[in-house]
Amino acid sequence: MKLYILGCMGPYPEKDCALSGYLIESQNAKVLIECGSGVLAQLQKHTEIKRLEALILTHLHFDHISDVFVLKYYCATHNLKLDVYMPQEDSLEYRLISSMPEFNVIHIDDGKDIKIKDLNINFIEMVHPKKTLGVKISDGQVILAYTGDTVLNPNLDILTDGAETVLMDCAYPTELHAPETPHMSLYQGAKYAQDKPFKLLVTHIKPEADIQQELDQLGLVRVYQGDIYKIIQGGYKLKNPR
Numbered sequence: 001m002k003l004y005i006l007g008c009m010g011p012y013p014e015k016d017c018a019l020s021g022y023l024i025e026s027q028n029a030k031v032l033i034e035c036g037s038g039v040l041a042q043l044q045k046h047t048e049i050k051r052l053e054a055l056i057l058t059h060l061h062f063d064h065i066s067d068v069f070v071l072k073y074y075c076a077t078h079n080l081k082l083d084v085y086m087p088q089e090d091s092l093e094y095r096l097i098s099s100m101p102e103f104n105v106i107h108i109d110d111g112k113d114i115k116i117k118d119l120n121i122n123f124i125e126m127v128h129p130k131k132t133l134g135v136k137i138s139d140g141q142v143i144l145a146y147t148g149d150t151v152l153n154p155n156l157d158i159l160t161d162g163a164e165t166v167l168m169d170c171a172y173p174t175e176l177h178a179p180e181t182p183h184m185s186l187y188q189g190a191k192y193a194q195d196k197p198f199k200l201l202v203t204h205i206k207p208e209a210d211i212q213q214e215l216d217q218l219g220l221v222r223v224y225q226g227d228i229y230k231i232i233q234g235g236y237k238l239k240n241p242r
């Protein structure tokens with residue numbers, strides 16, 4: 001299974017940066033997780049949009065969904081109806097996406113399991129101002145867990161159990177992290193992953209924050225747009241070293 005980092009910044013971009021977008025590729029399936037601004041342009045460096053089996057949206061914040069509204073035009077032009085897995089909520093964002101005839105919206109909820117070709121995908125509820133589902137993906141050989149946006153919470157143990165690699169929203173510098181911040185800090189991520197059997201990748205990079213020194217101190221690896229990771233037993237391997 002491969003993980004392509006199409007974009008990893010939020011809630012707004014810096015120059016040349018896309019927001020949240022991750023392509024999962026297994027033997028038989030290509031699934032896009034999150035569709036923030038700039039993601040569709042990055043996706044096409046690796047695959048045609050029409051090759052996607054499905055789109056998963058962990059939650060409906062703009063930095064995770066903004067390209068959905070132009071994906072609609074691609075689908076209309078190519079006569080496609082794309083499966084979009086997303087949480088149900090009473091919001092304008094939900095009503096807009098679910099009313100678009102180009103999308104076949106399928107609700108996801110805590111504990112829901114789905115199968116997309118050779119991928120088994122399990123959703124676990126996280127804690128964020130909007131309903132958010134973490135995603136646990138298995139191709140039968142390895143497991144990748146992605147937290148979506150979240151604060152520290154007990155369900156992280158269920159999400160990360162058995163995973164080789166965990167992609168975690170914790171790119172908030174600890175000095176800028178307040179108790180009400182709806183994301184994890186770098187320190188929280190490092191502490192959480194300590195002594196756990198998985199390898200941690202940190203994402204959702206906060207713009208304008210210089211986090212390199214803290215990453216080095218904590219021994220954390222942040223993802224960069226354009227990274228391609230092969231998920232392997234015991235962790236991951238960066239396929240295109242910078």
Ligand SMILES: [Zn+2]
Nearest residue numbers: 059061128149
């Ligand atoms: Zn969010």
